[in-house]
Amino acid sequence: MSEPAFDHHHPPAAELVSDCVHCGFCLPTCPTYALWGEEMDSPRGRIYLMGLGLEGEPMTSEMVQHFDACLGCMACVTACPSGVQYHKLIEATRAQVERRFDRGPRDRALRRAIFSVFPYPKRLHALRGPLRAYQATGLNRLLRRSGLLRKVFPALAALETLAPPIERYVRVPERVPAKGRKRGTVGMLLGCVQREFFPGVNAATARVLAAEGFDVIAPSRQGCCGALSTHNGREAEAQSFARELIDTFEATGVEWVVVNAAGCGSAMKEYSDLLADDPAYARKAQDFASRVRDVSEILVEYPSMAIRHPLPVTIAYHDACHLAHAQGVRAQPRALLRDIPELNLREIAESELCCGSAGIYNILQPEAGRELGDRKAHNVLATGASLLVTANPGCLMQVAASIEGQGGEIRLAHTVEVLDASIRGLAAEGVGRVISGN
Ligand code: SF4
Numbered sequence: 001m002s003e004p005a006f007d008h009h010h011p012p013a014a015e016l017v018s019d020c021v022h023c024g025f026c027l028p029t030c031p032t033y034a035l036w037g038e039e040m041d042s043p044r045g046r047i048y049l050m051g052l053g054l055e056g057e058p059m060t061s062e063m064v065q066h067f068d069a070c071l072g073c074m075a076c077v078t079a080c081p082s083g084v085q086y087h088k089l090i091e092a093t094r095a096q097v098e099r100r101f102d103r104g105p106r107d108r109a110l111r112r113a114i115f116s117v118f119p120y121p122k123r124l125h126a127l128r129g130p131l132r133a134y135q136a137t138g139l140n141r142l143l144r145r146s147g148l149l150r151k152v153f154p155a156l157a158a159l160e161t162l163a164p165p166i167e168r169y170v171r172v173p174e175r176v177p178a179k180g181r182k183r184g185t186v187g188m189l190l191g192c193v194q195r196e197f198f199p200g201v202n203a204a205t206a207r208v209l210a211a212e213g214f215d216v217i218a219p220s221r222q223g224c225c226g227a228l229s230t231h232n233g234r235e236a237e238a239q240s241f242a243r244e245l246i247d248t249f250e251a252t253g254v255e256w257v258v259v260n261a262a263g264c265g266s267a268m269k270e271y272s273d274l275l276a277d278d279p280a281y282a283r284k285a286q287d288f289a290s291r292v293r294d295v296s297e298i299l300v301e302y303p304s305m306a307i308r309h310p311l312p313v314t315i316a317y318h319d320a321c322h323l324a325h326a327q328g329v330r331a332q333p334r335a336l337l338r339d340i341p342e343l344n345l346r347e348i349a350e351s352e353l354c355c356g357s358a359g360i361y362n363i364l365q366p367e368a369g370r371e372l373g374d375r376k377a378h379n380v381l382a383t384g385a386s387l388l389v390t391a392n393p394g395c396l397m398q399v400a401a402s403i404e405g406q407g408g409e410i411r412l413a414h415t416v417e418v419l420d421a422s423i424r425g426l427a428a429e430g431v432g433r434v435i436s437g438n
């Protein structure tokens with residue numbers, strides 16, 4: 001007889017599964033249901049499959065395929081009127097899949113390669129030089145136009161397309177002192193992809209926080225927060241990253257830990273769940289999680305001190321799923337942007353639909369990721385905005401690749417880069433990075 005899908009180590013909780021009343025209100029907001037219209041690729045369908053697993057059905061490859069196809073965007077959590085905690089269900093399910101399901105050699109090798117590079121800033125840093133050299137040859141554009149790599153190795157093609165132009169490296173000092181009246185001391189997460197591929201975002205974050213009266217402590221020895229591992233069911237690895245990060249910031253005595261990457265912030269706010277079984281870290285994790293703030297939250301919590309200069313630009317704001325759906329942070333970035341004189345803010349159609357980035361989803365599921373990216377790029381370009389603003393490096397890379405693929409042109413920036421430009425009185429045309437498919 002085949003083994004049941006789940007073992008006793010944190011299976012998806014039966015009481016959470018039974019919270020789903022099958023009403024279907026979540027269906028229109030689910031990106032995979034929007035793409036394929038398949039019940040088993042909807043939140044309701046996936047919860048039904050979890051229920052089957054709890055009843056003792058085996059973990060089939062078909063079942064895993066439906067779980068794998070979920071972006072973990074949590075749009076269903078926002079939409080659900082019954083308060084179904086789908087995020088807890090899918091995280092528990094993913095951990096079971098990673099421990100108990102044999103993925104086959106190709107998928108295993110791809111995941112091993114991703115997880116031996118992405119959560120390690122030093123390894124990512126080593127890639128900057130070769131990537132810059134490769135992009136300078138112009139081979140990247142040629143390869144994309146030929147479509148050859150996409151046919152032979154779609155995951156590698158997705159990675160190649162997503163790689164952003166290499167920016168000048170800026171190291172955030174370990175301590176950036178507050179300007180003027182000091183209002184507090186905050187720790188700053190540097191991130192992995194953010195640190196190495198969007199260093200300008202970290203530099204802007206530190207400048208804005210300092211301008212608003214915060215001493216910023218950014219320990220250079222800090223590692224990965226474990227978000228990618230958490231969201232992909234690699235429980236033990238995520239726990240180990242979380243313990244290290246807690247220790248690093250505990251030693252600094254900061255009041256808040258500020259994050260500028262949506263995926264990282266949402267994972268760090270859930271450290272108390274991740275380390276609940278660890279007697280040495282359960283309390284510490286709870287305390288740490290309560291101090292985590294997205295940068296837009298802290299900037300709204302403390303009324304602004306620094307003068308905002310006019311920035312005459314039309315902006316489309318894209319809600320990163322792990323900020324809007326997972327953390328409920330929607331109003332704060334908009335409030336910060338609306339505070340800037342002469343800035344015109346536009347909303348994007350289908351804003352609740354994920355852009356298809358979802359951590360490493362666009363590499364593991366390149367076709368679905370690309371379709372969602374193209375849909376988002378179309379909606380972004382339809383706003384007529386000249387600057388797209390969002391709060392997650394993954395979204396920046398994903399939407400950039402799709403806009404480029406559609407031959408569109410726009411500038412891309414993080415919310416704090418826009419604030420930074422306004423506080424410093426810079427020209428609107430210089431904000432962010434230019435994306436052009438021409
Ligand atoms: S997390 Fe996103 S992709 Fe997954 S079921 Fe919910 S809405 Fe659909």
Ligand code: SF4
Nearest residue numbers: 020021023024026080
């Ligand atoms: S997850 Fe919520 S919205 Fe979706 S079917 Fe179940 S109860 Fe309804």
